[in-house]
Amino acid sequence: MNNQQLLQIIQKKSYFSKHNKVLIAVSGGFDSMALLHFLYAYQSVLDISIAIAHVNHHQRLASKEEEDYLKEWATTHDIPIYISHFKGVFSEEKARNHRYAFFKQVMLEQGYTALVTAHHADDQAETIFMKLLRGSRLIHLAGMKERQTFADGELIRPFLTLNKKELPHVFHFEDASNLENNFLRNRIRNQYLPTLQKENPKLSHHLVETGKEITLLKEALQSLxxxxxxxxxxxxxxxxxxxxxxxxxxxxxxxxxxxxxxxxxxxxxxxxxxxxxxxxxxxxxxxxxxxxxxxxxxxxDLKTDSQSLKKVLEYGNNVTIGHYRFSFSKQPSGIPLTSLSPITLRHRKQGDSIKLGSHTKKIRRLFIDGKYSFLERQNAIIGEQDGLIIFVMVGGDTYLRNHSNNDIMIATLHIEKTKE
Structure with missing residues (x-):
């Protein structure tokens, strides 16, 4: 396939109609270099400005040479380049997580709205086959998407419907590790699929078509x-x-x-x-x-949520928690109090209880009997004064501590809902 034919496909699908600043993930291998050269050649036609994002995984002797080449290429062609270095114990998953975290960071910091990768149909077939081997659910066998939400923009795979042999040939680095079978994807590419294709030469095509059908099935389900x-x-x-x-x-x-x-x-x-x-x-x-x-x-984060709230309300002051303002004074209306001691406003703790009527009730049981949801329980506000719980606010309800007939009320706690 020549560049003009490829350009027509990409223009027809309007991959870049909503994007101007485009970040290209470039490893230095055949696929990504083909993508880089193509988008560089047609950036004015596509009305985009491009930049390179490269991750050096430090797994091969040639890694430094590839990085240096991409730096020089970017300088010669006046293209911005961003480089990250993988550190730590290498695994495919860790490396992938590192790459996409780096791509996201560059996009957000530099204002790129599209990340473009060079995944093609052969990669798609390998991905679907790998998921089959691992026992993935049907819905996950759809494989990679041509475009999906990423960072504040999109991740676009413009070569995803093309076979590797259809991509334009340009200078690139050969990764000798691709011929080794230490990783599952390499074994799929080098051993499993070639063996099975002796039975059916169109196996990779059928895998990709299966992924497309599952994608349509998902879309139909969502619509219905x-x-x-x-x-x-x-x-x-x-x-x-x-x-x-x-x-x-x-x-x-x-x-x-x-x-x-x-x-x-x-x-x-x-x-x-x-x-x-x-x-x-x-x-x-x-x-x-x-x-x-x-x-x-x-x-x-349960630990953070349960410990985040602890405010002390002094007499004559007020505090705001969420959409509620708590005022401690001698207002005529409010919750009557027998003490001017500070009031602690907090979340529930294990063992909390409140006196209701003639009996004391565990807060945990109060929540269960009231059929309050988990989030309502997590967000409940407890008011404690002089070591006693004086009120519980949960799910829009307020439970008050029962006072004896001999108690003398000398202040009030006023609770006001603020504007949301």
Missing amino acids: TSQINIEDCQIFLSQDAAVQYFLLQNYLEQFEALNLSKEQFEEVLHIIKTKANYTHHLKNNYYLLKDYQRFTIKKI
């Missing part, structure tokens, strides 16, 4: 179920079991760092079906929060 409020337990549980299964898979797709195993997914589905008021840790500080009406998944 767009009006379903999946977090509403009554609505979710009223669906057929098969619909529940794929609705939940689709819902989990929005949490990129979650990536649950099949077993973890089944556990989440079981909890939604069988538990009432329940909190379940998933991974990476993500929690499944289930109450009587709804479920949701949130990223929560």
Whole structure:
């Protein structure tokens, strides 16, 4: 395929219609150098300005030579270049995480709205085959997307529908490690797919087409179920079991760092079906929060959340917490108090209890009986004075400590909701 044909494909798909500053991920290998030379040659036609992002992984003797070459090329062609060095124990996953964290940082700091990588159809076939080997769920066999949200812009793969042999030939560095079979992807590329292609020469093509069909299936599911409020337990549980299964898979797709195993997914589905008021840790500080009406998944640092609130309210002063202002004075209205001692405003602690009527009740039991959700319990505000809990605010309700008939009220605590 010549450059003009390639240009027509890229223009037809309008990859860069919303982008001006474009960051190109360049390793120095065949694919990325083909991408760099192509976008450099046609940047005026595509109305873009380009820059290079290169990561030196320090895994080969040629790494320094490649970095130096790209620096010189960028200087000669007056193109900005950003370079990062991988440190630590190398693994494919760590290296990938490092690369994309670096790309994101450059985009955000320098104002690039598109990151472009040179992934092609052969890479796509390898990716789908790798996922099959690892037992990935059907929804994940769609493979890589031609474009997806990344940083404050997009990650674009303009070569993804092209085979490697269709890319323009330019100067590049040969990575000898690609011929070694220490990593799974290399074994797939060098051994597994070539062997299987003896049975069916179009295997890679079929893998890519399977990925496309799964992508269409996902899009159809989203279109048909767009009006379903999946977090509403009554609505979710009223669906057929098969619909529940794929609705939940689709819902989990929005949490990129979650990536649950099949077993973890089944556990989440079981909890939604069988538990009432329940909190379940998933991974990476993500929690499944289930109450009587709804479920949701949130990223929560429990230690930080539980210890973050502790404010002392002195007599004659006021403090604001969230959308509430607490005033300690002798106002005619408010919660009557028998002491002028400072009031501590905090979250619940283990063992907390409050006197309600003629009996004392554990705050934990109060929350359970009130059927308050996990987040409502986490955000509940406790007022403590002279070692006693004088009020509990949770889920829009306020519980007050019961006073005896002999208590003399000398002040009030006024709670006012501020504008949101």
